[in-house]
Amino acid sequence: MNLPSTIDETVELLARGAYVADRSLATVIFLALKMGRPLLLEGEAGVGKTEIAKVLAEALGRRLIRLQCYEGLDTAAAVYEWNYQAQMIEIRLAEAEGVEDRTELGKDVFSERFLIRRPILQALEPTVEGPPVLLIDELDRTDEPFEAYLLEVLSDFQVTVPEIGTIKAAEPPIVIVTSNRTREIHDALKRRCLFHWVDYPDAERELAILKLKAPKTPEKLSRDIVAFVQALRSLDLYKSPGIAETIDWAEALTALDAVALDKELVNDTLGALLKYQDDIARVAGSEAARLLEEIRVAARAAD
Amino acid sequence: MGRLAENIVHFARVLRRAGLPVGPRQVLDAVEAVEAAGIGARADFYWTLHATLVKRRDQHHIFDQAFHVFWRDPKLLDRMMALMLPELKTPPGAPREEQSRRLAEALFGDAKPREAAEPELEIDRSETFSAEELLQTKDFEQMSVAELAEAKAAIARLRLTHDEARIRRTRPAARGPMIDMRATLRASLRAGGVIPLKRRTFRRRRPPLVVLCDISGSMSAYSRVFLHFLHALTNDRDRVHVFLFGTRLTNVTRELRHRDVDEALARVAARVEDWDGGTRIGETLRRFNIDWARRVLGQGATVLLVTDGLDRDAGEGLGPEIARLHRRARRLIWLNPLLRYERFEPKSLGIRALLPHVDEFRPVHNIASLTALIEALSQAPARMPERKAA
Numbered sequence: 066m067n068l069p070s071t072i073d074e075t076v077e078l079l080a081r082g083a084y085v086a087d088r089s090l091a092t093v094i095f096l097a098l099k100m101g102r103p104l105l106l107e108g109e110a111g112v113g114k115t116e117i118a119k120v121l122a123e124a125l126g127r128r129l130i131r132l133q134c135y136e137g138l139d140t141a142a143a144v145y146e147w148n149y150q151a152q153m154i155e156i157r158l159a160e161a162e163g164v165e166d167r168t169e170l171g172k173d174v175f176s177e178r179f180l181i182r183r184p185i186l187q188a189l190e191p192t193v194e195g196p197p198v199l200l201i202d203e204l205d206r207t208d209e210p211f212e213a214y215l216l217e218v219l220s221d222f223q224v225t226v227p228e229i230g231t232i233k234a235a236e237p238p239i240v241i242v243t244s245n246r247t248r249e250i251h252d253a254l255k256r257r258c259l260f261h262w263v264d265y266p267d268a269e270r271e272l273a274i275l276k277l278k279a280p281k282t283p284e285k286l287s288r289d290i291v292a293f294v295q296a297l298r299s300l301d302l303y304k305s306p307g308i309a310e311t312i313d314w315a316e317a318l319t320a321l322d323a324v325a326l327d328k329e330l331v332n333d334t335l336g337a338l339l340k341y342q343d344d345i346a347r348v349a350g351s352e353a354a355r356l357l358e359e360i361r362v363a364a365r366a367a368d
Numbered sequence: 369m370g371r372l373a374e375n376i377v378h379f380a381r382v383l384r385r386a387g388l389p390v391g392p393r394q395v396l397d398a399v400e401a402v403e404a405a406g407i408g409a410r411a412d413f414y415w416t417l418h419a420t421l422v423k424r425r426d427q428h429h430i431f432d433q434a435f436h437v438f439w440r441d442p443k444l445l446d447r448m449m450a451l452m453l454p455e456l457k458t459p460p461g462a463p464r465e466e467q468s469r470r471l472a473e474a475l476f477g478d479a480k481p482r483e484a485a486e487p488e489l490e491i492d493r494s495e496t497f498s499a500e501e502l503l504q505t506k507d508f509e510q511m512s513v514a515e516l517a518e519a520k521a522a523i524a525r526l527r528l529t530h531d532e533a534r535i536r537r538t539r540p541a542a543r544g545p546m547i548d549m550r551a552t553l554r555a556s557l558r559a560g561g562v563i564p565l566k567r568r569t570f571r572r573r574r575p576p577l578v579v580l581c582d583i584s585g586s587m588s589a590y591s592r593v594f595l596h597f598l599h600a601l602t603n604d605r606d607r608v609h610v611f612l613f614g615t616r617l618t619n620v621t622r623e624l625r626h627r628d629v630d631e632a633l634a635r636v637a638a639r640v641e642d643w644d645g646g647t648r649i650g651e652t653l654r655r656f657n658i659d660w661a662r663r664v665l666g667q668g669a670t671v672l673l674v675t676d677g678l679d680r681d682a683g684e685g686l687g688p689e690i691a692r693l694h695r696r697a698r699r700l701i702w703l704n705p706l707l708r709y710e711r712f713e714p715k716s717l718g719i720r721a722l723l724p725h726v727d728e729f730r731p732v733h734n735i736a737s738l739t740a741l742i743e744a745l746s747q748a749p750a751r752m753p754e755r756k757a758a
Contacts, residue, residue, distance in 0.1 A: 072412055096404060102397075136536050153553065206666075208537070248666050249424075256393060
């Protein structure tokens with residue numbers, strides 16, 4: 066599958082992967098693909114940042130390599146590691162055979178045969194279907210040293226293994242970096258990336274997403290759900306519901322055979338939407354009733 | 369392309385003057401991106417430049433306004449498009465929005481020096497309960513050479529309790545709990561025969577420190593000392609975030625990072641608007657919990673809360689917010705400078721709401737100098753309730 070050559074083609078490509086992207090996101094994805102630059106996506110949890118990488122890999126027919134970041138992530142888990150057990154056995158065997166030359170033995174055990182490739186190294190390797198999509202997920206969870214290491218990888222697409230030398234990608238992978246912004250990503254890294262803030266979708270787009278992702282939900286209920294979630298996001302909640310939560314909620318309500326929202330239904334299922342007790346306590350009851358009434362009035366005005 | 373590139377360079381210059389750090393590399397990127405995308409619809413042109421020139425969410429606002437002002441002249445855009453492509457859709461008229469002051473200054477060159485303010489703050493300013501709050505700026509006496517020397521010496525003596533945490537990175541250590549396979553293998557290659565085990569242990573690091581400092585009227589006597597302390601602290605260690613609050617919450621981390629203490633304090637003074645007014649602890653903590661907690665309390669931060677606990681809202685809404693802050697923070701230290709008596713009785717509602725939720729309570733009887741303040745923080749804590757299991 067070739068890379069899209071216009072923004073319109075990018076929109077189509079994402080649509081084929083069942084991803085409803087707005088024009089701004091499609092533009093930045095198109096540029097990242099065209100210019101061969103890493104794409105840094107920031108946004109609240111549950112707005113579909115990770116999904117973009119998955120959809121891109123799927124739609125382009127490329128392999129998806131995912132590196133989930135966590136505190137203390139190091140090169141042994143992210144880039145490469147030596148297979149120590151195999152190396153030990155190799156040394157023992159050599160000693161049993163009476164090999165005397167230790168320098169030669171050293172060269173032998175530190176060869177590619179004993180190298181375990183972790184996601185970043187895997188992403189630099191040539192593949193038949195074209196360069197893979199490398200997803201570096203939740204970069205904000207790692208620490209600054211790892212970020213600094215990524216700088217080399219993301220600017221030159223090469224990795225240095227002291228015992229072997231520098232491994233450089235023939236064709237750079239498509240790199241998607243996501244961050245939930247639990248801390249600020251360093252400027253040096255940002256400069257190497259194209260940046261996009263993934264926002265909550267507007268009502269129209271959210272409805273389109275819901276139709277794709279929860280197709281069993283009745284039409285009227287979908288519209289109620291989207292209106293309610295959009296209204297929730299305008300409240301000052303600790304954690305506004307993301308698209309993932311909207312889909313969960315739609316599925317929960319559909320499973321309950323609901324056809325329209327009412328107060329009891331909302332109160333019973335609010336846990337699918339809000340993940341903090343304080344938020345639930347604030348919305349459940351009168352606030353939910355108020356929002357429902359607002360939606361009803363707005364819907365009547367629209368008809 | 370020449371004309372377009374020129375215009376993009378000019379646009380980048382406008383952004384830079386409006387406070388967006390747009391470097392030459394980004395300008396080159398922008399030109400390359402526009403070449404790649406071609407000039408079609410105005411929205412596409414907008415997002416193409418946006419993708420390359422904006423690197424943080426809070427820069428979006430400035431970019432948006434600058435774009436609409438700079439590329440407002442449709443003839444300009446038309447002429448440029450004519451250079452690019454033979455036929456084009458006409459761009460829709462740009463919405464005329466109110467320009468921010470920074471942008472106006474950048475475009476039209478105001479003689480006044482521009483503020484180093486962030487757009488987030490401007491949103492803060494629009495919240496108005498000025499009828500109740502006392503808005504005023506503050507002048508700080510310059511720091512003397514002796515005071516500077518004292519500050520440096522004092523901050524070096526600062527020892528917070530539990531100020532180092534084990535992190536998940538390791539270093540070589542003779543008696544560490546983990547085996548360093550790589551080093552072991554290397555050693556065994558050299559030696560042969562018996563494998564000499566090499567070990568590693570966890571590194572330790574000072575966790576991020578978040579300071580929430582009360583600057584209301586009842587605290588005004590101490591604000592100079594506190595700001596000197598906060599400046600020294602910010603420049604002494606990494607990952608420090610400083611927020612000041614009275615009736616509103618202001619993030620002054622960036623201002624305090626300025627090396628020169630007088631310059632830093634002047635910037636803080638200009639930035640904060642609610643000096644020496646009332647205190648709304650509950651409300652400001654709520655703003656912190658919603659807007660900042662997720663961003664600055666990651667990675668096991670210690671929170672240092674500096675307040676006398678005297679709350680204009682009489683502790684209203686304070687309980688749940690301090691409880692939430694306590695759950696988020698690895699450690700919550702409360703430094704209370706009001707206490708003038710040895711026997712402290714929590715009578716004020718604010719104080720009573722705060723007390724059950726702090727890990728460490730540090731009453732200070734007299735803060736005359738930075739040294740006294742740092743001693744108060746470095747002593748063995750007066751009372752250290754066991755941290756409840758979460």
